[in-house]
Amino acid sequence: MGHSALVWDHRTAIEVTKDLNGIDQVVLRNPQGASAWVSLHGGQVTSWRNDRGEELLFTSSKAIFKPPKAMRGGIPICFPHFGNCGSLEQHGFARNRIWIIDSNPPPLHPYDSHGKSFIDLVLKPSEEDLKCWPHSFEFHLRVSLAADGNLTLISRIRNINGKPFNFSFAYHTYLTVSDISEVRIEGLETLDYLDNLCQRERFTEQGDAITFESEVDRVYLSSPNIIAVLDHERKQTYVIRKEGLPDVVVWNPWEKKSKSMIDFGDEEYKQMLCVDGA
Structure with missing residues (x-):
């Protein structure tokens, strides 16, 4: 045959x-x-x-x-x-x-x-x-x-x-999400980060996961090579794998900054999240 x-x-x-x-x-x-x-x-x-x-x-x-x-x-x-x-x-x-x-x-x-x-x-x-x-x-x-x-x-x-x-x-990387208030990032807990909203002052992440209630602009240092972004409403998980990029940047402009950007909708911060290998 x-x-x-x-x-x-x-x-x-x-x-x-x-x-x-x-x-x-x-x-x-x-x-x-x-x-x-x-x-x-x-x-x-x-x-x-x-x-x-x-x-x-x-x-x-x-x-x-x-x-x-x-x-x-x-x-x-x-x-x-x-x-x-x-x-x-x-x-x-x-x-x-x-x-x-x-x-x-x-x-x-x-x-x-x-x-x-x-x-x-x-x-x-x-x-x-x-x-x-x-x-x-x-x-x-x-x-x-x-x-x-x-x-x-x-x-x-x-x-x-x-x-x-x-x-x-x-x-x-701009990820699309259903509702930013229903999103969490796992894999960055306990890491040190530089907060760009506080003149790059260094802090240590205290939560078991990162959630969003206001503007976030942080550089997580010496991060693991696998990070998960969980979208609970959509029942979807983004798994980000990286090599050779030591840090992870997490950014969401939230309401006030969104209104100041000419190429960004006033309410679009609710449907997006940047998670960058850097």
Whole structure:
């Protein structure tokens, strides 16, 4: 009796389209119907849907999609620094630049390729970038969508001319939640954190889990590599796994700050939470 098997070809699961501003965006799909959208503006994941079509990433209804403004939502890439840093723009310039598709990426391991689609992007500094941050680099980003719907981002930063430089980096991940007051984060209890609402004063987390009743903007130090975000109302858990990123940033602007941001709805803080490997 003969045998037959469906062979998954990740290349057929990738589509390149253009957004409303004519910027290329890459759509990844898996055999079960999950999808991820990646914009070449910022190398930013703008959408991640599960096999039921439910959106897992938050994007503000007031987000500005036109360069050079960074889009409020998805997973912005913060590089070469995270936060405010002197003359450089907030969270660095990588999220505001046009990336290119890597024409010769490293292959997937055969045992890791079944049902997975992926795209490799590259960012190289422009002459203007080198004027404000004079370091030669190549930033290689792989975004992959696995057969089980898991989304993975892998970054490699290459020093081109061998002169050492320092940088900071974060995946500024906007998760969509049903109601922020019904959400808790597990895995950060007992850790020290820097509170950006108190001039980065250092505190120790006292709760058995992090819950939300007001604005939160904290950097949890030396955090574990697995953190869980539990959405009780939706009966859904995000499991965040990270490697090589020591800290976790937790941010929700709450009511007052939301009203001060032009690209964020007044009430949208209730439906989002940023949990960033940094």
